[in-house]
Amino acid sequence: MKAHDGMYIDGTWCPAASGETIDVVNPADEQVIDRVPAGTAADIDTAVRAARAALPGWAATPPAERAARLRELRDVLIARKDEIAETVTAELGSPLAFSQAVHASVPIAVAGSYAELAATHAFEEKVGNSTVHQEPIGVVGAITPWNYPLHQIVAKVAPALAAGCTVVLKPAEDTPLTAQLFAEAVDEAGIPAGVFNLVTGLGPVAGQALAEHPGVDLVSFTGSTAVGRQIGATAGAAIKKVALELGGKSANVILPSADLAKAVNVGVANVMSNSGQTCSAWTRMLVHRDQYDEAVQLAATAAVKYGDRIGPVVSAKQRARVRSYIEKGVAEGARLVAGGLESPSPQGYFVAPTVFADVTPDMTIAQEEIFGPVLSILRYDDEDDAARIANGTVYGLAGAVWAGEEAEAVAFARRLETGQVDINGGRFNPRAPFGGYKQSGVGRELGAHGLSEYLQTKSLQF
DSSP states (O other), X not given: OOGGGSEEETTEEEOOTTOOEEEEEETTTTEEEEEXXXXXXXXXXXXXXXXXXHHHHHHHSOHHHHHHHHHHHHHHHHHTHHHHHHHHHHHHOOOHHXXXXXXXXXXXXXXXXXXXXXXHOOSEEEETTEEEEEEEOOEEEEEOOSSSHHHHHHHHHHHHHHHTOEEEEEOOTTSHHHHHHHHHHHHHTTOOBTTEEEOOOOIIIIIHHHHXXXXXXXXXXXXOHHHHHHHHHHHHHTTOEEXXXXXXXXXXXXXXXXXXXHHHHHHHHHHHGGGGOOTTOOOEEEEEGGGHHHHHHHXXXXXXXXXXXXXXXXXXXXXXXXXHHHHHHHHTTOEEEEOOSSOSSSSSXXXXXXXXXXXXXXXXHHHSOOOSSEXXXXXXXXXXXXXXHHTOSSOOSOEEEEOSSHHHHHHHHTTOOSSOOXXXXXXXXXXXXXXXXXXXXXXXBSHHHHHHTTEEEEEEEO
């Protein structure tokens, strides 16, 4: 059996117990490009049993050896970078240049960072008359979304393996081919059988079975707040740890002293990248009322120029969701200045880059996560008003602040109730913790903070 025909359990490729499959559709042309197994609770159980059997050996493997395997995994991903980018483009619809620059490259950097952390992290420390020992939490159930298919996998699997955990991965059914490539890379890197397992399938079937399985010690989920709430409730009933990276409605606050043109142009690009399918996207642009009209004009112009660089959204369902929010924006009185309901292409699940002006904080498009290429621009009167608006949602995942002086931007950023803030266009850092306040999640990913999610602590007193 070819790897792309199956699931990866205990070091071998296999079909689903049911024999059923799921179509994988290219969102750019709406054509079926492949099929993957539709895993069920029975397949999840087989994978979890394999992970539990492999756990003692992998947990006892010296950190230096785990680091070596992660370095090998990184190297395999580097060697297959072009194939990864092409696969993401085929099943997600991302433009190839973006797939190469982001979808394939960022996970490689993250894998490398965890190879280094596995070798250098202090798994023991002396505290007075105690030795504090960190050990793997156990079997991890990882449930990942479709918007950054490889990055989300690596951000969970790499720290879990570095910690000494074993993993069962249930990737999004929209983008399972990238997960299969990752499983091939795991196998090629020499990671022992059972340490990593892949079960493809539907969320309500395979995903729910993984979250509920008594053999799973930690559920790490990235996706919507609604599903995260369900997983949290399921895990809570079993007193099981969860790590949840959920929705966002991040604010891009442009203070009066900022370079307005730069802040607006970068802000528009941030929202439109990956067709707006980014949980941390700055989907609310906050501009002082004295600069508001100019900002709106700049944003509308930038969005139109961005139109030929944007791919489709992932599915017909997602396109319908985004369009419903555009309709709500118009119905609630927001002013459409770019984009809208008309598709820029007769084929594929495309949504035009869309910008709304005259958005008020209470509007649906200013409160709810749209997950498409839609920007809302809001006015504020002063910094207190800007902080109130920025913090006025149930989310707190990311954000941005622009000002003429860095100190001014930092001072305002400290007022934001959010897990990560970019200052004057600060670059992504794969070693900095990422995660949210409020209903944007529980826990952190990336870097040492991400590693700690997969460790539990034992104190030995002498």
